[in-house]
Amino acid sequence: MAEFMTETEQRSAAVPHPGMAGGRRGRTGDAVADPNEEPPERHPDGRLEGQEAVALLERTRALVDPELRAALESLPGSMRRIALYHFGWQHADGSPATGNAGKAIRPALVLAAASALGGAAARTAAVRAAVAVELVHNFTLLHDDVMDRDTSRRHRPTVWSVFGDADAILAGDALQALALRLLAEDPHPAAxxxxxxLADCVVELCAGQHADTDLERRAPEEVGLDEVLAMAEAKTGALLGCACALGALYAGVGQEEVAALDGFGRQAGLAFQLIDDVIGIWGDPRHTGKPAGADLAARKKSLPVVAALSSGTQAAAELAELYAKPYISGDDEGIARTALAVDRAGGRDWAQAEAADRMAHAVQELSRAVPAPETAGGLLALAEFVTRRTS
Amino acid sequence: MAEFMTETEQRSAAVPHPGMAGGRRGRTGDAVADPNEEPPERHPDGRLEGQEAVALLERTRALVDPELRAALESLPGSMRRIALYHFGWQHADGSPATGNAGKAIRPALVLAAASALGGAAARTAAVRAAVAVELVHNFTLLHDDVMDRDTSRRHRPTVWSVFGDADAILAGDALQALALRLLAEDPHPAAxxxxxxLADCVVELCAGQHADTDLERRAPEEVGLDEVLAMAEAKTGALLGCACALGALYAGVGQEEVAALDGFGRQAGLAFQLIDDVIGIWGDPRHTGKPAGADLAARKKSLPVVAALSSGTQAAAELAELYAKPYISGDDEGIARTALAVDRAGGRDWAQAEAADRMAHAVQELSRAVPAPETAGGLLALAEFVTRRTS
Structure with a gap:
């Protein structure tokens, strides 16, 4: 469940775009702009690509941060200090920091969904739910980093590596409680x-993280594509779906629309994960900040790799042989051969086609709940933003 | 926060009783009956000491277990398996076990409080809340065992030692979500x-566990009695208080009565912790299943030890000197000297007097909400049961 934010923040590579259904289809092959380059490329409809999402994310931070900080300030001293460090609002010594609390994509989805289905009043009402979703996301980051022994998050040392495992576990526990407390004290009928x-989503996130650690322990030939897709849906798609569904609930729409919004977020989340996995193999190190083929060096059973392994091709057999041996540091040629084998076995093409398909499904789901495409703009912009990796 | 159940289950030592306020006062010095001995001693009022609590706990299990199991069965496979192992309903290989899900003291307090203030209807309505409290308790046990590296719980290997840290963290996370989900879907106005x-209580439990790990890392002379008491209240008292308060909420009483029930549970919890700490030093190994003075060997900063250290006596200086050196395995004489120093510095007397005082306060709090003592019988029996350690 940590994947989404980590990767989004750390990578910004030029990759083929999976394309969008409807009016946004057929954009496959466009390069993603470097976030530091101006101006961003233009949409066919004249809107500035990515700028709408960036503006939405900024507006979200402005709405969500005061509530989020107030919730964190309500924690007892020890928990507050760890949480404020994690969100980048304090240094490890407790002194204030300008911070980097993340992009707020999930709360932005809550607010965009509420707005798309219920207008400005629903968006205002849903701020507390947006904060709850952000707290859940960050609770899972704290715990996943302990499990995965990740030492860096948002360009800073992870909580466990600064304060120890116990504090990271406890602060995560406290953030989950805080999230559900916010909803429990919300008098809104949707709360x-x-x-x-949200509680069901937490359980699904836990099962997804469990599946991920389990998959990584198993031999590549024992891992099926279906279960990797299911894992990615639980670990990445579930919370994006939940964010959209919560926004829909606060807009007061019916169960079908809520389910459609959940589907939209889930499918967009899967599209994201597929693209992220492609970047993990073919991403440009100048943009990703990671060595080329980092996921291959780690022998990660990412989606393109598992698709390639289960292709029954000659290249699949070669890939299986390469993956059976541990990576030797500095073996760039081995990485290049492995990447080529994934490509030749169809892993790259499959992942890109699958991502495009997922985005098409996402848009389809969205159109079930939001028949007028102009009101869905924010949601589409956010989905495109996360799958195009423009920052 | 793990302390309460572990210790209660593992120890059953003959210790002086802190005494009860009102009609139950002045019982200090009574020996606690061995749970296997029959018949138990008689109350002045003729009721069988301990039997009322045992019957209440059995009735609680009968009411709570079906809902608890249904909640656990709703988990996805991987999380379900870990949870069912933890509750003793499955072996590690997934085969059924008759199990030991614990004594259900906290759910019994929920139901007894609901019953005392709202009768049978309130008790029935509060079953879901009782399950939620039990889930929270067990989520904290799962996480505390990881942090404390405890290898045994309820006479079985702990989850982390069987399934690994990641699974123990994830299953704990899922149980917290399940607990708050149960209340979120409960249509009762108290939910x-x-x-x-309950969410606030989780935050307090986290702060308590943090304080405990922090205290144990510090030098004995840097630890104040007030902060150890505050830690014990957060780590042990908070959830007992919350359990009683939830029962009161489901009985539909006013905020003052709810606060009084919370106070009752907190004070009883502190009395328990004080007695537990006395047992940790002077408990009979035949009953505790631990070597004599286990807490002293671990150089634990338990309440009698910290009270002794801060007494300003000659014995305190001697104790500080003994505690500054690590325990050498088999040094029974050193343990005996350390125990004597705690005793001579007044640590034992203080802890017993303080426990009696806490129980008196507990009963006082209870009488604020339940003026007729006959309806409070269940709550008093449970409080006496946990502080007398009759099983």
């Missing part, structure tokens, strides 16, 4: 169903 | 305020 959904 | 209280 109860939202809490049920 | 919302109950969820707020």
């Amino acid at each position: 109860g169903p939202a809490a049920v959904r | 919302g305020p109950a969820a707020v209280r």
Whole structure:
């Protein structure tokens, strides 16, 4: 469940775009702009690509941060200090920091969904739910970093590496409690169903993280593509779906629309994960900040790799042989051969086609709940933003 | 926060009783009956000491277990398996076990409080809340065992030692979500305020566990008695208080009565911790299943030790000197000298007097909400049961 934010923040590579259904289809092959380059490329409809999402994310931070900080300030001293460090608002010694609390994509989805289905009033009402989703996301980051022994998050040392495992576990526990507390004290009629959904989502995130650690322990030939897709949906798609569904609940729409929004977020999340996995193999190190083929060096069972391994091709057999041996540091030629084998076995093409398909499904789901495409703009912009990796 | 159940289950030592206020006062010095001995001693009022609590706990298990199991069965496979192992309903290989899910003291307090203030209807309505409290308790046990590296719980290997840290963290996370989900989907008007209280309690438990690990890292002379008491209240008292308060909420009483029930549980919890710490030093190994003075060997900063250290006596100086050196395995004479120093510095007397005082306060709090003592019988029996350690 940590994948989404980590990768989004750390990588910004030029990759083929999976394309969008409807009016946005057929954009495959466009290069993603470097976030530091101006101006961003233009949409066919004249809107500035990516700028809408960036503006939405900024507006989200402005709405969400005061509530988020107030929630964190309500924690007892020890927990507050760890949480404020994690969100980048304090240094490890407790002194204030300008911070980097992340991009707020999930709360932005909550607010965009509320706005698309219920207008400005629903968006205002849903701020607390947006904060709850952000707290859940960050609770999982704290715990995943302990499990995965990740030492860096948002360009700073992870909580466990600064304060120790116990504090990271405890602060995560406290953030989950805080998230569900926010909904429990919210008098809005959507708060109860939202809490049920968010709690269910936490369980799904846990199962997804469990599946991920389990998959990584197993031999490549014992891992099926279906289960990697299911894992990615639980670990990455579930919370994006939940964010959209919570926004829909606060807009007061019916169960079908809520389910459609959940589907939209899930499918967009899967598209993201597929693209992220492609970047993990073919991403440009100048943009990703990681050596080329980092996922291959780690022998990660990412989606393109598992698709390639299960292709029954000659290249699949070669890939299986390469993956059976541990990576030797500095063996760039081995990495290049492995990447080529994934490509030749169809892993890259499959992942890109699958991502495009997922995005098409996402848009389809969205159109079930939002028949007028102009009101869905924010949601589409956010989905495109995360799958195009423009920052 | 793990302390309460572990110790209660593992120890059953003959210790002086802190005494009860009101009609139950002045019982200090009574020996606690061995749980296997029959018949138990008689109360002045003719009721069988301990039997009332045992019957209450059995009735609680009968009411709570079906809901608890249904909640656990709703988990995805991987999380379900870990949870069912933890509760003793499955072996590690997934085969069924008759199990030992613990004594259910906290759910019994929820139901006894609901019953005392709202009768049978309130008790029935509060079953879901009782399950939620039990889930929270067990989520903290799963995480505390990881942090404390405890290898045994309820006479079985702990989850982390069987399934690994990641699974123990994830299953704990899932149980917390399940607990708050149960309340979120409960249509009872008390469910919302109950969820707020339970979430706040989780935050307090986290702060308590943090304080405990922090205290144990510090030098004995840097640890104040007030902060150890505050830690014990957060780590042990908070959830007992919350359990009683939730029962009161489901009985539909006012905020003052709810606060009084919370106070009752907190004070009883502190009395328990004080007695538990006395047992950790002077408990009979035949009953505790631990070597004599286990807490002293671990140089634990338990309440009698910290009280002794801060007494300003000659014995305190001697104790500080003994505690500054690590325990050498088999040094029974050193343990005996250390125990004597705690005793001579007044640590034992203080802890017993303090426990008696806490129980008196507990009963006082209870009488604020339950003026007729006959309806409070269940709560008093449970409080006496946990502080007398009759099983």
